[in-house]
Amino acid sequence: MSNDIKIKKGLDIKLKGAAEKATENAIISNTCTIRPEDFHGVTPKLIAKVGAKLKAGETIFYNKDVEDMKFVSPVSGEVVEVNRGERRRIMSIKIQADKDQQYQDKGKFGLDSADGNAVKEHLLASGCWPFIKQRPYDVIANPSKSPKAIFISGYASAPLAADLDYVLQGKETELQAAITALGKMTEGQIHVSVGKNANSPLAGLNGITLHTVSGPHPSGNVGTLINRVDPINKGEVVWTVNAQDLVIIGELLLTGKFNAERIVALVGSSVKKPRYFKTKIGSEVATMVYDNGVDKDSNDRIISGNVLTGKQVKPDGALDYYNNTITVIPEGDDYEFFGWNKPVFNKISTSRALTFSWLTPNKKYELDTNTNGEHRAFVLTGNYEEVFPLDIYPLQILKACMYNDLDEMEALGMYEVAPEDFALTEFICVSKQPHQDIIRKGLDVMIKEIG
Amino acid sequence: MGLKSTLHNLKEKYKGTKMAPAFNAIHTFLYLPNETTHNGTHIKAADDLKRTMNTVIMAMVPCLIFGMFNAGYQHYAAFGTPVEFLSWDAFYIGLIKVLPLVIVSYGVGLAIEFLFAVIKKHEVEEGYLVTGMLVPLIVPVDTPLWMLAVAVAFGVVIGKEVFGGTGMNILNPALTIRAFLFFAYPTWMSGDKVWVHGAVERANKIAEGANLDAISGETILGGLAQGKDLGYSVADMFFGFIPGSVGETSTILILLGGLFLIFTKIGSWRIMLSSVMGALAMGLIFNGVVDAGWITESSKFYGLMSTVWWHHLIIGGFAFGTVFMATDPVTASQTNKGKWIYGFLIGFISILIRVFNPAYPEGVMLAILLMNVFAPTIDHYVVQGNVKKRMKRLKVKTA
Numbered sequence: 001m002s003n004d005i006k007i008k009k010g011l012d013i014k015l016k017g018a019a020e021k022a023t024e025n026a027i028i029s030n031t032c033t034i035r036p037e038d039f040h041g042v043t044p045k046l047i048a049k050v051g052a053k054l055k056a057g058e059t060i061f062y063n064k065d066v067e068d069m070k071f072v073s074p075v076s077g078e079v080v081e082v083n084r085g086e087r088r089r090i091m092s093i094k095i096q097a098d099k100d101q102q103y104q105d106k107g108k109f110g111l112d113s114a115d116g117n118a119v120k121e122h123l124l125a126s127g128c129w130p131f132i133k134q135r136p137y138d139v140i141a142n143p144s145k146s147p148k149a150i151f152i153s154g155y156a157s158a159p160l161a162a163d164l165d166y167v168l169q170g171k172e173t174e175l176q177a178a179i180t181a182l183g184k185m186t187e188g189q190i191h192v193s194v195g196k197n198a199n200s201p202l203a204g205l206n207g208i209t210l211h212t213v214s215g216p217h218p219s220g221n222v223g224t225l226i227n228r229v230d231p232i233n234k235g236e237v238v239w240t241v242n243a244q245d246l247v248i249i250g251e252l253l254l255t256g257k258f259n260a261e262r263i264v265a266l267v268g269s270s271v272k273k274p275r276y277f278k279t280k281i282g283s284e285v286a287t288m289v290y291d292n293g294v295d296k297d298s299n300d301r302i303i304s305g306n307v308l309t310g311k312q313v314k315p316d317g318a319l320d321y322y323n324n325t326i327t328v329i330p331e332g333d334d335y336e337f338f339g340w341n342k343p344v345f346n347k348i349s350t351s352r353a354l355t356f357s358w359l360t361p362n363k364k365y366e367l368d369t370n371t372n373g374e375h376r377a378f379v380l381t382g383n384y385e386e387v388f389p390l391d392i393y394p395l396q397i398l399k400a401c402m403y404n405d406l407d408e409m410e411a412l413g414m415y416e417v418a419p420e421d422f423a424l425t426e427f428i429c430v431s432k433q434p435h436q437d438i439i440r441k442g443l444d445v446m447i448k449e450i451g
Numbered sequence: 452m453g454l455k456s457t458l459h460n461l462k463e464k465y466k467g468t469k470m471a472p473a474f475n476a477i478h479t480f481l482y483l484p485n486e487t488t489h490n491g492t493h494i495k496a497a498d499d500l501k502r503t504m505n506t507v508i509m510a511m512v513p514c515l516i517f518g519m520f521n522a523g524y525q526h527y528a529a530f531g532t533p534v535e536f537l538s539w540d541a542f543y544i545g546l547i548k549v550l551p552l553v554i555v556s557y558g559v560g561l562a563i564e565f566l567f568a569v570i571k572k573h574e575v576e577e578g579y580l581v582t583g584m585l586v587p588l589i590v591p592v593d594t595p596l597w598m599l600a601v602a603v604a605f606g607v608v609i610g611k612e613v614f615g616g617t618g619m620n621i622l623n624p625a626l627t628i629r630a631f632l633f634f635a636y637p638t639w640m641s642g643d644k645v646w647v648h649g650a651v652e653r654a655n656k657i658a659e660g661a662n663l664d665a666i667s668g669e670t671i672l673g674g675l676a677q678g679k680d681l682g683y684s685v686a687d688m689f690f691g692f693i694p695g696s697v698g699e700t701s702t703i704l705i706l707l708g709g710l711f712l713i714f715t716k717i718g719s720w721r722i723m724l725s726s727v728m729g730a731l732a733m734g735l736i737f738n739g740v741v742d743a744g745w746i747t748e749s750s751k752f753y754g755l756m757s758t759v760w761w762h763h764l765i766i767g768g769f770a771f772g773t774v775f776m777a778t779d780p781v782t783a784s785q786t787n788k789g790k791w792i793y794g795f796l797i798g799f800i801s802i803l804i805r806v807f808n809p810a811y812p813e814g815v816m817l818a819i820l821l822m823n824v825f826a827p828t829i830d831h832y833v834v835q836g837n838v839k840k841r842m843k844r845l846k847v848k849t850a
Contacts, residue, residue, distance in 0.1 A: 013494070233845040307493045329494070332487050335455050339483025340501035347497035352715040353506040355497045369487040373499020374479060376576055377618030380503060381785040382719060395785060396834055411838040428496045430503055431618070436491040 005193065005228050007215030009389040011424055013159040013348060015307065015329075016364045019265040021166050023276040026264075027291070029283035032075040032095045033318035034060060039130055040440075041139045041447065044071065044090050052079045057104035057127060057258030060093055066143060072127025074260030074281040076102040095282075106256040111177060116146075116184040123181070128252050130321065131245035132182075135226065135238050137443045138418035147239040149188035149230055154202040154243045155195040155213050157220030158306040158423075162265035162324045164243050165194075167276065168201045174250025175243075176205050181253055182241070183207045193225045202243060218389065223421040227390045232416045244324050264288070264319060268307075268328040269366040270300045282318050285326055289315070294328050301369050303327040308423035309436070332370025340373065347372065350386060350428050376431040384425040392417065394425050398435060401442030406449055409442055419443075455482065472568040476575035500617075504580045506717045510708035511584050511775060514698040515553070517691060519545025521701070522592045525694050526648040529666045536692065548648050549697055552587035555596050559603040560586075567612045578617030578624070578781070579607065585625035585775060588698025589768065589816075590632060591645040593668075598639070602631045622823045623782045626816055633816070643669040646694040670695050672767045672805065672813055675754040688765040699771040702764070709774035718778045721787060722794035726773040727764060729798025734760030737806060755806040763802050772815035773798065782823040786833040793829055797822045 036044040044061040048054055055076045063069035073095055081094035106126045114122075120143055123129045134141035141147070156164050168175065183190055189209045194200040196214035203210060211229065213219045222240045232238055241249075244262060251259050260281040266288050267274045277288050285302055294300055296315075303310035305323040319326065341354070348365055349355035357363070384394040392413040400408040419436035426435035458478050465474045478484070479501070488495060523541030527534045534540045560583045568575040586603060606628030611620040633640045644650040650668030657663055671693055674681040683693050691701025699705075712718025737756040740746055746756055764770060777783065777797050784793035797818050804814025 015494075231841075231844065233841070233848050235845075236848075301487075301493060303493055310493065312489075312493070327493075333485045335459065335482035335485050337455070337482055340479070340499060341505045344497045349497040351498050351503075351506075351717060353498060353502050353717055354715075355502075357497070367494040369493050370483070370495070371486045371488055371499075372483065372495050372497050373501065374484060374486065374574060376500045376574075377616065379500060379578070379618045379781055380717075381780045381783070382721075382787055382790070383716070385787060391837070391840075393786065393834055393837055396830075411841065412834070413837075413841060423492055427492045427494065428498070430498050430500055432495060432499065434491045 003209070003211045004196075005211050005213045005219070005225070007213065007219035007224060007389050009386060010157075010216035010218055011350060011387045011428070012157070012216040013307070013367075013427065014362070014364045015159050015267075016269040016366045017267050017271050017274045017328075018160055018364075019162065019267045020273070020275045021163070023263055023278055026277040026279040026283065027287040028097065029280070029287045029318075030097060031080070031284060031318075032073070032077065032097055032280065032282035033092050033284070034071070034073070034095070034282050035092045035318075035320065036061070036071075036090050038321040039063075039071070039140055041137075041444070042069075042071075042130075046082065046090060046093075048073070048079045048093075050079050050082055053077070054079065054095065055102045055104040056260065057106060059127065060095075061090075063140075066124075068121070068124045069129050069140070069143065070125055070127050071130060072104075072258055074258075103257045103259070106252065106258065108256050109181075109253040111180055111253060114181075114184065116186075119181045119184050122253075123249070126252055127258055128249045131241055131249060133240050135223075135232055135240065135418060136415035137447050138420075138440075139447070141239050142237070145237045147186045147188065147237045150182050150186050150190045150239045150241065151222050151226050151229070152190065152192045152202070152208075152241050152243055152246065153220050153222040153225055154200045155193050155198065155220040157217040158308055158325075159217070160265070160267040160325065160327055161220070161306050162244075162263070162267075162276070164202075165198050165200045167244060167263040167265075167324065168247065170201070171247045171250070172201050172204065174247045174254065175201060176250070177253045178241075178246040178250035179205050179207050181249065182239075186239070188230075191225060191229050193220070193222075195220075215389075218421065218424060221420060223416070223418050224389055227392075227416060231391070231413075234410065234415060236415075242322060242324075245322070262319075262324055264323075265325045266328075267325060268303075270294050270298065270328040270330055279319065281321055284316060284318050285313055286315055288326060289328060299331045299333070300328050301331050303329070307367075308427060309420045330366070330368040332368030334370070336370075350383065371432050373430070373432055375433065378431050378433065380430045383428060383430070387424040387428055388421075390416070390421060394422065394435075397442075398422070398425075398433070398438050401438045401445075404442075404445055406446065409446060410450075414442060414446060417443075458482065459485070469569055469572075472572065472574050473565050476565065476568070500577045501580075503717055504577045506715050507581045507712065507775070508584050510711045510718075511588065511698065513704040514588055514701060514708060514771070515549070515584070517701045517704050518588060518697040519549045521545070521691060522548050522648055522697065524692065525592075525646075529647045529650060529668065529694075531664075544648055548592050549587060551596055552590060552592075552594065552599060552697065553584070555599050556586040556603055557583040559600045560607050563604060563607045563612070567616065571616075573616065576617035578611070581779075582607075582624045582628075586628050589625065589629050589696050589771065589776075591640065592648050592697055593645045593651050594632065594639070598632060598636055602628045602635070605631045618781055620781060621827075622820055623776055623779050626776055626820050626823075629816055630820060643667065643673050646670050646673075646696070668694060670767070672755070675758060676751075678748075678751070678754040680754075685762070685765070688762070693766075696768060696771075699768040702770045705770040705774050709770075712774065712778070718774065719780070719783065719790055719794075721790040722778045722783060722797075723773055725791045725794030726777055726798035726801075729795035729800075730763055730769060730773075730802050731760060731798070732795075733799045733802035734758070734763045737802070752806055763805070767805065767813045767815065769798075769801055769805075769815045772801070772819055776815075777819050777822075782826060784826045784829050784833075786830050788836075789826070789829040789833045792833075793822055793826055796825075
């Protein structure tokens with residue numbers, strides 16, 4: 001089996017503000033915020049009402065459709081606020097953290113003797129299940145379906161993404177425990193990708209099929225790995241797990257503690273001293289951002305995640321459930337005189353239409369959030385294909401999603417994709433179409449109509 | 452700063468009103484808007500549709516300027532008082548004949564675009580910037596302005612707006628306009644006079660009884676169709692010192708424009724290359740037919756069929772159509788594989804129509820319009836290839 005995956009189509013977006021390899025402990029966040037919208041498609045049923053006292057690892061809410069699926073608190077403390085939006089939908093749950101953190105003891109798990117079902121039940125009950133996502137549909141895995149394979153990307157190719165080799169250092173035992181546990185839940189293989197020249201702790205694990213990837217982003221996307229190794233067919237399910245979340249799963253299995261600790265990269269051109277922080281899921285971004293060179297009243301955008309797929313958060317917002325990067329870049333809410341026709345040297349472009357980024361392939365750019373143009377109908381063709389390595393027609397599948405033709409979406413490969421696979425095509429889109437949003441809505445229609 | 456904030460305040464004032472699209476069109480022409488990303492990627496690449504369209508226009512500007520000089524040059528040459536090509540006299544004719552075509556094309560077209568944007572409450576889209584430039588370059592220099600205005604109105608409304616505007620049309624709008632002119636006013640558009648300024652006027656005077664020499668305004672293709680050799684050298688044809696539509700004559704400038712479009716990655720090299728290959732293939736076939744002796748000099752097709760195969764590339768509108776109109780991304784094939792087929796057939800059919808069409812010996816317009824109609828079909832079969840691969844994968848798994 002070919003284990004060397006070379007990606008040719010793609011684009012490395014080189015930005016200023018990469019994190020220096022040094023880790024600090026972030027100031028302990030006073031509050032911890034959990035936003036149910038991080039778990040796409042889950043309807044939360046709240047257990048911990050305002051005033052409830054929780055230990056770290058105790059259930060806050062469960063999934064209304066799969067009642068065994070628990071979502072637990074990353075910290076010990078008191079629930080102080082439940083924000084509700086339209087139709088009383090829960091927007092966020094805020095927990096005031098205790099000074100002295102207490103963990104619920106879930107007991108050491110006997111990995112050697114356990115079978116797949118036991119592992120499944122344990123992960124569901126302990127709050128680690130949400131880390132396992134599935135394709136099709138890019139949602140939390142449905143525990144009643146067994147995956148044909150599990151995919152883990154150990155190579156982060158997104159712009160300014162946290163270096164996984166660095167943040168996973170020394171976590172071999174936890175990673176191995178998680179892999180062993182995952183392996184019991186599938187008949188198939190666990191495919192793990194690492195960078196070609198990387199020194200990844202993942203490379204030495206047992207029970208995996210190792211792939212080395214090279215080439216521009218999205219070579220590190222798990223979707224790219226799936227497409228190259230074992231594409232999803234109709235009726236099949238694969239699971240994906242973020243490499244860093246394996247550590248949390250592993251620690252839970254080994255010690256019985258739900259430890260939501262995570263090493264996060266603080267990056268972006270607005271950060272003066274970009275580097276790594278040890279913090280917890282749900283921590284306020286303010287605990288890291290402002291002490292490191294971002295001015296409090298500056299016109300910056302804080303993103304939980306990378307610049308392509310992350311979520312915009314307010315200054316009092318929190319690190320979301322799945323990301324390990326916080327990016328701060330300048331807002332671009334300003335006009336530019338004749339910005340549409342003058343030569344451009346300080347922005348990235350894949351064309352050469354008086355854009356000169358092709359002259360300086362190694363230059364690091366300082367991009368802002370300006371759209372660089374207005375939203376239009378699809379006009380250009382053939383440019384998405386240059387940055388889209390999957391064996392799928394990107395323009396055609398986007399259009400199929402827009403007119404909700406389920407048969408066509410299915411035929412064109414909708415089961416194989418996640419919104420993040422369309423981040424680069426969205427970045428270069430001349431018509432400034434929201435590709436990821438279109439794909440997400442298309443997937444949601446499919447869940448509803450096909451299931 | 453003053454202008455920027457004034458315009459910003461005006462934009463806020465017009466927001467939500469009927470005139471907002473019209474105002475925004477002018478505002479965004481002056482300033483790249485202050486829009487920021489919301490969901491999805493937080494950063495975006497530098498290119499937008501305006502920049503893309505502007506690149507195509509830049510590629511056409513040399514053709515336009517050359518066309519202006521050539522209008523005067525051909526005029527004086529036909530009237531027996533030749534002037535230097537790069538002379539003020541030549542340029543003056545171009546200025547008074549070609550510039551009005553540009554102004555009418557943009558004026559009428561953009562007015563309709565604005566009108567539709569206001570009525571349908573969408574932003575003014577940039578597609579017409581290129582169409583408006585293409586139109587004056589593909590019409591004969593003596594096209595009456597009122598005809599052009601009618602044709603532009605028809606082309607923009609029926610060719611584009613009824614389908615939903617830029618990005619939604621099936622036929623290339625510029626060619627729809629050109630085809631309308633051709634079919635609505637055939638006596639004007641297909642004669643042998645309209646290509647050189649003044650020839651029509653002179654013909655009318657002669658008809659009224661004036662004692663003047665007739666002026667020929669014939670194109671090379673027109674001549675060949677009647678079995679005449681007009682005696683232009685290959686260099687004349689390549690550099691463009693020949694009669695023809697305003698911007699189509701100079702193959703070298705079109706070639707440069709095409710290379711610029713390929714270099715900037717705006718134009719599809721696949722379509723351009725395959726179209727040239729298609730035209731050469733057809734040219735070779737016809738030459739072969741003549742060599743085999745199946746067609747004799749008495750045939751009315753002999754003139755065009757016996758034209759040296761590669762000369763087809765440098766006469767008529769083939770080069771211009773291939774570089775600037777076959778590559779229109781909206782109406783062309785949208786898949787890379789499809790583009791090869793689409794381009795090849797355009798070249799192939801262009802020369803076929805050129806040789807066999809008795810009324811109007813130029814085929815590139817009709818070939819592109821025909822392939823515009825078939826582009827979605829080509830794409831369908833290309834995409835089906837991908838779909839079938841997926842189905843096969845599934846079958847192997849379940850079997």
